[in-house]
Amino acid sequence: VTQVTKTRLLVLTTVALLLAPLLSIEPRTYLTLSVAGLAMGMLIFLVASGLTLIFGLMDVLNFAHGALFSWGAFVGFSIAVALDRRFQWATSGSVGANLLILLLALTATVLVTAALGLLLERVIVRPVYGQHLFQILITLGATIVLEELIRIVWGPNDQVMPVPVTLQGSWDVADVVVLRFPVVAIGLGLLVYAGMRLVLNRTRVGLIVRAGVENGEMVQVMGHNLSRYFTGVFAAGSGLAGVGGLMWAMFSQSVRPAMGGEQLVFAFIVVIIGGLGSVTGSLVGALLVGLSYNYVAFLLPKAAIGVNMALMVLILLLRPTGLFGAGK
């Protein structure tokens, strides 16, 4: 069996498995579930995209990613609350104001979490490159500190996230219920995906980073300050974690200090399913997780949470390097 046939078989099996729920779900419900699944998958991709850079590409087991996710959610929450209290930008129905508040919150979130990521990389991650166990330990310590700081600044309780009115509710397209916010999330996810592909594959910076991952010494010999590039990648990944956190907070309409830890496992699963270092893999993995979660949640509600684990175990058994992994 050649590699091509194998890949085709895998794709066919995946498609067949995704269509299989049609046997017991009526088509209209199936469509609604699929749209919800895609949206959820995109949200998960937003969370996992940063981890793809940090864990998948740079091979740093960053457990603090979840804490950065929470930080993103809380920073966005503060901006949104402040702006809404002063100008009613979220509660008013004006589309422009609604989008503006989203943009401002996103910008602030990215700036703060990227700065935190920069700090993390410089202070605690840099000395432990290449040592997985110590990466786990150090970033676990950082997680504790970052989460506790959230509790000190914003208090330990859950809070309600203001969601711009335009983004709430749903559209009814040919009897298929389409929630509005997930559509925005899908758009943002595609944007992030395209941006990452573009930067990594079509720019000089992306080339240097990818080369640095393969053979860091060689890249340094050629006169590039690799550690600066890596700091940049880490900061970018952290910023993406913040974006994921903010979007997730708007999706669930609440913020909690521990929200990042729960999403972290999801994100790791997605990155592993997709294959380390592959942005496309993460996207496909996230969509698979989102879709299968929604189908199973409809058919067997109790089995829904275990389905991601089952998916990961299954894929790793079939392809130990993940769906799009290069297999180092």
Next chain:
Amino acid sequence: VTPSGPTPVQAAREAARRGRLRQPTAWFRLGILAAFALVPLVAPSFKVTDLALKIALFATLAASYDVVIGYTGIVSFGHAMYFGIGAYAVALALGKLGGVTYGHLGLGFLAGILVSAAVAALIGAFSLRVKALFFAMITLAFAEFALILAVQWTPLTGGEDGLSPRLPGVFAVSWAGGQFLGVPLGARSVTYYAVLAACLALFLVMSRFVHSPLGRTLQAIRDNELRAEALGYRTFVFQLAASSFGSVVATVVGGLYAVWVRYVNPESTLGVPIMLDVLLMVIIGGLGTLYGGIVGAAVLLGARTLLPDLRALGAAVAPGSEILQRLADRWLLYFGVLFILVVFFFPKGVLGTLREARSRPASEPARPPIRT
């Protein structure tokens, strides 16, 4: 050619065995054991006794994790799951699925051990061959799955509420009590000593395990897997044996925990926080030291019991200051900072650093023991 006398290795071991009681560490260990044994006799409150036995239990659990992570170099995130399996097996055998007898108590332990061994062998069989990192993730996935199972399968596990097993005979709360060498004994004390003795036995078994030829091979695999393989060892089989052994010990500790606490719920026996606690204990004590678990458990559990009192202190020093109150509230923050510093400056943990200082003064800089 058959050598007539003992080999140099055997001779060295024999010498070490004879000199064992002359080592200060041996007396130190006996002293710790004596301290644990004395606690219920002199402790002012149940809170202290409870803390002491939980330290003993978690020290044993941390040591069993140390066998896997420190001696064998396998990073597993599913160790708490085996602890939970043991706790649930004993609680179920004494409750819903069995009766309150000694036989069912033993059966509970046995069932837990069998289930754990089977699960550990299964997980290891298909995930130890792939990258070390994936083993960590797959064990994490299984642990998460076990947690969900315990929460969702309410008819059997009691869901979030958990189970409260009743204990047979001398362990039962209703036991009238008796006398031993003139000292009155209640059910609590009997349970305390029984669990402590079991912990001691587990420690001895683990010590025997890591110092056996098998244990030496494991350390060789940890230090250089390729070399061990080249020497003809089937590293996969050895790693499988080590992870299964550690899991089984963790299961027994879980059962003991259920016996002492008499309450089992998903959060306290299966959750990710338990896993993190155990990991932190091993790191604080020192990887590959076995007894480091005692230090780690004492530091972590002691801090958790005592540090919340900071809050009262903060309120006394500056009443009314909200930000100070919050700072005092968040003792975990200081713990996190301390933890980062420990990992940076004492990567070998308390016991590892002490051992190194004793054996090789001012030698090479400390290196992390594992690279995955």
